[in-house]
Amino acid sequence: MFRRQRGATLVELMVAMTLGLLVVAGATQIFVDMRQTFSQASAISARQAEAGFVAQQLLRDVRTAEAIEIDGGALTLTLNGDQGAAYCGAPQTSLELTYRLAEAGGGGALEVRPDCSADASVVMNGLEAFTPTWTESGERHGVSLALTLAETAQLPQRTLSFSITSRQLALRQAVNAEE
Known part of the structure; x- marks a missing residue:
């Protein structure tokens, strides 16, 4: 009459295997998506940190500049010689730094070249692009800088713009205006 069934039928096994395969495929897709998101977030974080470092270095150098010259895509700053130790290994009477974009493999590199050295350092x-211009006021103590970050496989092209005023030059100009 009725026989007791032992185990699963072939159809039940096939359904169970298909469901298991769907669960594993979904979990794998989630893992791959999370890994890509993490990789992109890491690339953005690294790029922001590097851009922040460059901005801080430019801010420090322009703010303390005693003279500023813009020649095409080059920004030349004349600094107090005490800052020469950071670039030249010893204090100088005066230090001239030139920031410019140099071509490098796969894109450009922002370089800084101190007048005490024939070698430039990649910043x-x-x-x-690196675009230094005078600020909108036209005063020769403030510069506007634009750094255009190249597009990569993970990140779009972006331009960071900021304006900086040389404290030394602004103060000197204010004192001269009062006289």
């Missing part, structure tokens, strides 16, 4: 790689 940041992966730039398409």
Whole structure:
């Protein structure tokens, strides 16, 4: 009459295997998506940190500059010689730094070249443009800088713009205006 069934039928096994395969495929897709998101977030974080470092270095140098010259895409700053130790290994009577974009493999590199050295130091790689201009007021104590970050496989092209005023030059101009 009725026989007791032992185990699962072939159809039940196939359904169970298909469901298990769908669960594993979904989990794998979630893992791959999370890994890509993490990789992109890490790339953005690294790029922001590098851009922040460059901005701080430019801010410090422009704010303390005793003279500023803009020649095409080059920004030349004349600094107090005490800052020469950071770039030249010893204090100088005066220090001239030139920031400019140099071509490098796969993009441009922002370089800084102190007048005490024939070698330039790379400040940041992966730039398409470095654009120094005088601020909108036209005063020769403030500069506007634009750093155009190159597009990568993970990140879009971005331009960071900021304006900086040389404290030394602004103060000197204010004192001269009062006289």
